[in-house]
Amino acid sequence: MESIDYLAEERKKAEFNVDEMKIVWAGSRRAFEVSDYISKLVADDPDLSFIFIECHRGIQGFSKEERTMLPRKELFKNTLRKSAYSWKHIIDHQLSEEEAERLRYFVDEPAFIDSHLGVFIPAIKGQGTKEQLKKWLPLAYKMQIIGCYAQTELGHGSNVQGLETTATFDPRTDEFVIHSPTLTSSKWWPGGLGKVSTHAIVYARLITDGKDHGINGFIVQLRSLEDHKPLPGITVGDIGTKFGNGAYNTMDNGVLRFDHVRIPRDQMLMRVAQVTKDGKYVQSDVPRQLLYESMVYTRQALVTYASGALSRAVCIATRYSAVRRQFGSQNGGQEIQVIDYKTQQSRLFPLLASAYAFRFVGEWLKWFYTDVTQRLQANDFSTLPELHATTAGIKSLTTTATADGIEECRKLCGGHGYLCSSGLPELYAVYVPACTFEGDNVVLLLQVARFLMKTVSQLSSGKKPTGTIAYMGKIEHLMQCRSDVEQAKDWLKPSAILEAFEARATRMSVACAQSLSKFDNPEEGFQELAPDLVEAALAHCQLIVVSKFIEKLQQDIPGEGIKQQLEVLCCIYALFLLHKHHGDFLVTGYITSKQGLFANEQLRALYTQVRPNAVSLADAFNHTDHFLGSILGRYDGNVYPKLYEAAWKDPLNESDVPDGFDEYIRPLLKQQLQTARL
Numbered sequence: 070m071e072s073i074d075y076l077a078e079e080r081k082k083a084e085f086n087v088d089e090m091k092i093v094w095a096g097s098r099r100a101f102e103v104s105d106y107i108s109k110l111v112a113d114d115p116d117l118s119f120i121f122i123e124c125h126r127g128i129q130g131f132s133k134e135e136r137t138m139l140p141r142k143e144l145f146k147n148t149l150r151k152s153a154y155s156w157k158h159i160i161d162h163q164l165s166e167e168e169a170e171r172l173r174y175f176v177d178e179p180a181f182i183d184s185h186l187g188v189f190i191p192a193i194k195g196q197g198t199k200e201q202l203k204k205w206l207p208l209a210y211k212m213q214i215i216g217c218y219a220q221t222e223l224g225h226g227s228n229v230q231g232l233e234t235t236a237t238f239d240p241r242t243d244e245f246v247i248h249s250p251t252l253t254s255s256k257w258w259p260g261g262l263g264k265v266s267t268h269a270i271v272y273a274r275l276i277t278d279g280k281d282h283g284i285n286g287f288i289v290q291l292r293s294l295e296d297h298k299p300l301p302g303i304t305v306g307d308i309g310t311k312f313g314n315g316a317y318n319t320m321d322n323g324v325l326r327f328d329h330v331r332i333p334r335d336q337m338l339m340r341v342a343q344v345t346k347d348g349k350y351v352q353s354d355v356p357r358q359l360l361y362e363s364m365v366y367t368r369q370a371l372v373t374y375a376s377g378a379l380s381r382a383v384c385i386a387t388r389y390s391a392v393r394r395q396f397g398s399q400n401g402g403q404e405i406q407v408i409d410y411k412t413q414q415s416r417l418f419p420l421l422a423s424a425y426a427f428r429f430v431g432e433w434l435k436w437f438y439t440d441v442t443q444r445l446q447a448n449d450f451s452t453l454p455e456l457h458a459t460t461a462g463i464k465s466l467t468t469t470a471t472a473d474g475i476e477e478c479r480k481l482c483g484g485h486g487y488l489c490s491s492g493l494p495e496l497y498a499v500y501v502p503a504c505t506f507e508g509d510n511v512v513l514l515l516q517v518a519r520f521l522m523k524t525v526s527q528l529s530s531g532k533k534p535t536g537t538i539a540y541m542g543k544i545e546h547l548m549q550c551r552s553d554v555e556q557a558k559d560w561l562k563p564s565a566i567l568e569a570f571e572a573r574a575t576r577m578s579v580a581c582a583q584s585l586s587k588f589d590n591p592e593e594g595f596q597e598l599a600p601d602l603v604e605a606a607l608a609h610c611q612l613i614v615v616s617k618f619i620e621k622l623q624q625d626i627p628g629e630g631i632k633q634q635l636e637v638l639c640c641i642y643a644l645f646l647l648h649k650h651h652g653d654f655l656v657t658g659y660i661t662s663k664q665g666l667f668a669n670e671q672l673r674a675l676y677t678q679v680r681p682n683a684v685s686l687a688d689a690f691n692h693t694d695h696f697l698g699s700i701l702g703r704y705d706g707n708v709y710p711k712l713y714e715a716a717w718k719d720p721l722n723e724s725d726v727p728d729g730f731d732e733y734i735r736p737l738l739k740q741q742l743q744t745a746r747l
């Protein structure tokens with residue numbers, strides 16, 4: 070059947086080459102080709118794109134849009150099937166690591182495999198000795214063992230130092246005894262733990278000769294490799310259904326308790342510290358913080374995933390806003406497309422710009438992570454604190470903005486956004502825990518604040534700040550300069566934007582440092598001033614995102630109209646933040662209220678510039694209809710017939726008369742009839 074493109078007119082308006090923009094979005098031509106090929110492969114293979122459930126009618130296939138109607142147990146079994154099928158495909162076709170990651174991404178169902186590849190393997194790599202890597206990585210890469218990352222407990226997640234599980238060394242047998250001494254020490258949350266993992270990296274307090282050496286990682290086998298039953302002394306299960314239908318419920322987040330479980334000494338991950346055969350604790354010359362290295366890895370990866378999730382929501386909301394019409398029909402003509410309302414633009418276009426901004430900062434963060442990791446290999450640990458603060462802060466900023474952005478996109482789609490078939494409720498439910506896992510976003514911003522306070526306190530000692538805090542080296546200028554913007558279009562200058570964000574971040578950090586200095590007990594001061602410190606940290610992180618977008622524009626970006634579009638998006642991202650937080654810029658005295666109004670005026674003008682390009686900028690994300698899983702976001706815009714069709718597939722519509730009619734509705738109706746007769 071011929072497909073009708075309801076968005077064709079929109080696509081004709083584009084002022085840039087969409088195919089070239091797809092490459093900029095993907096990061097390189099090769100990355101684009103891999104993503105494009107794998108996303109289509111997944112969409113076209115029913116074993117990967119469909120959910121198959123055994124029911125009374127035999128095996129029935131469900132599309133992704135129907136996933137939220139399915140019971141968890143069946144969904145979970147289907148996820149196991151898909152994971153096994155994906156893995157076979159990866160092995161049979163000898164996919165590269167990049168292709169395998171893309172396959173997992175486009176299958177788009179949280180699964181144990183994410184924890185195995187995203188946290189278990191990185192933890193071994195980061196904390197294992199050479200011998201340990203040699204022993205465990207081949208097993209893990211071949212999936213002969215499946216692992217998870219068991220750090221969080223019922224009683225403690227954020228406070229890693231507060232974990233209670235113990236690993237007591239027994240020199241008589243050369244073993245560690247892993248034990249859960251209290252209910253609150255039960256491991257709680259690890260993904261993949263509940264029903265699948267055979268092994269876990271368990272974080273426990275290391276005790277030798279009665280002395281507590283703090284937290285360390287241990288590789289512990291949990292289940293038999295023969296029959297998958299829990300090994301003696303191990304209690305393990307799933308923690309229960311989570312927020313939203315479908316969503317994160319394909320993941321078996323688990324609970325785990327140990328009753329004096331013994332593991333060989335060489336299963337303690339020993340890069341950071343070792344325990345000798347005679348029970349001596351020996352600290353390596355690498356910093357203890359390397360115990361947390363896998364969290365740094367995952368936090369940086371989550372930034373690129375944030376841009377992916379936000380781009381999906383934005384793509385749905387943009388296409389639907391161009392299809393949807395309300396009010397304003399003249400002489401019986403068509404009504405106005407809702408995307409033409411300035412309010413719709415002022416909510417949608419900053420999110421479109423944010424998706425691009427997060428993609429570029431994610432690209433840069435990946436580079437920064439690789440650079441620091443190479444330095445760590447050469448025993449240069451000088452940039453580790455900056456990497457920790459930056460990954461923590463940018464993970465926090467991007468995941469919060471993405472979760473909020475998905476919900477805003479749902480509202481931008483009006484009533485139909487509330488239907489599961491819009492894809493947005495499930496996207497929100499599956500995404501929102503990113504604000505909590507890998508570090509609660511407020512706790513992470515407080516880490517950034519500590520780093521900033523340290524930086525400010527060291528300025529007077531002449532230590533030159535570098536990297537993402539190099540701007541603080543210009544403190545004297547940044548503390549007293551004023552914006553020179555005289556008209557709205559002056560806000561288009563990258564130098565005007567950059568100085569505004571640098572001055573605001575510096576002044577907020579310095580104000581916090583001054584307030585802190587009034588406390589006799591700095592820790593007490595830190596607790597008291599925490600809300601201000603979080604705002605200062607956010608200002609610093611926003612500066613990083615803005616500055617990395619500006620740096621991206623300084624690169625050679627080929628392709629018709631590409632750079633111009635990105636310049637517009639960069640200004641929208643920055644001026645939207647300036648408008649949203651204009652209190653900060655005013656209070657710190659960098660701008661006047663008139664200059665704030667100019668920023669807003671310029672922002673409105675930029676929305677007008679984006680308008681004809683909006684649908685094509687969303688097309689440049691190159692999302693397949695399968696990946697979007699949304700009737701509202703369909704590439705062809707054929708929304709209404711498909712919504713109508715989908716409604717009839719709901720289980721409630723399997724019969725005209727619902728189950729329960731005889732028991733509950735008929736007696737009511739009868740009673741009314743009798744009353745009427747009376």
Ligand SMILES: CC/C=C\C/C=C\C/C=C\C/C=C\C/C=C\C/C=C\CCC(=O)SCCNC(=O)CCNC(=O)[C@H](O)C(C)(C)COP(=O)(O)OP(=O)(O)OC[C@H]1O[C@@H](n2cnc3c(N)ncnc32)[C@H](O)[C@@H]1OP(=O)(O)O
Nearest residue numbers: 169170173183186187226227229358361370457506507508
């Ligand atoms: C076919 C398929 C193919 C492929 C798929 C492949 C790959 C997928 C790729 C990517 C993965 C993407 C997604 C992953 C999938 C799913 C993720 C899902 C779940 C996530 C799992 C988790 O949630 S794991 C648990 C995470 N837990 C936390 O984050 C806890 C948060 N708390 C902390 O991190 C810390 O305790 C703290 C930061 C709050 C610090 O607490 P405290 O103040 O007590 O400090 P300490 O005393 O511990 O330390 C003080 C000093 O240490 C510095 N510090 C702290 N953290 C770090 C760090 N990480 N690195 C470096 N330095 C650090 C701190 O700054 C202090 O320094 P000083 O100089 O000031 O002393």
Ligand SMILES: Cc1cc2nc3c(=O)[nH]c(=O)nc-3n(C[C@H](O)[C@H](O)[C@H](O)COP(=O)(O)OP(=O)(O)OC[C@H]3O[C@@H](n4cnc5c(N)ncnc54)[C@H](O)[C@@H]3O)c2cc1C
Nearest residue numbers: 218219220221225226227258259260502505506507508511
């Ligand atoms: C879907 C999902 C998957 C997960 N996967 C894993 C996994 O694979 N492995 C694993 O080990 N863990 C996992 N976790 C656990 C996760 O890492 C923790 O939940 C997270 O680190 C937050 O810790 P918490 O639950 O202790 O929150 P809490 O710290 O109890 O947070 C509760 C509130 O207290 C506030 N708060 C806490 N400390 C401070 C402070 N110092 N100052 C100010 N406010 C504070 C927080 O901001 C928050 O508002 C997962 C969690 C989820 C939701």
